[in-house]
Amino acid sequence: MDRTFLMIKPDGVQRGLIGEVIARLEAKGLKMAAGKFEMLPEERVMKHYAEHAEKPFFPGLKSYIMSGPCFLMVFEGKDVVAVTRKMIGSTNPAEAEPGTIRGDLAMEIGMNVIHGSDSNETAKREIGIHFRPEEIISYERAD
């Protein structure tokens, strides 16, 4: 079964959007296989955002992502990476289509509610950074 890594960022948590985001994913037919609420340690932020480490926005991104708790998840489902990318919408909420999470719920590129892996390889890498294998639980979902 395909898996992806999703993370509700501090702005989404502080605005009380955890339930709204999870409700959309579950209603679509995707299945949560792991979930935890935590302050991200610097070491994992550096690994997770390694490709952006040299970008001018990185210091702001890092301090924002460590400014409050995040809700980290693994979701399973057919083509889950592509499906969740579509549901999340463009990185810049101003360009995200209405009906997407960012299109409906966000205004700023730096505070865009949720992160989702952008490929199967990235999903494997990001799940490995944030979850131990025993934290991921497979079970039957009634559809």
Ligand code: CMP
């Ligand atoms: P995310 O999907 O978590 O992956 C990288 C993040 O960097 C992205 O969402 C944005 O929140 C952030 N980001 C990308 N471009 C910019 C930018 N120009 N200014 C601030 N943050 C950015």
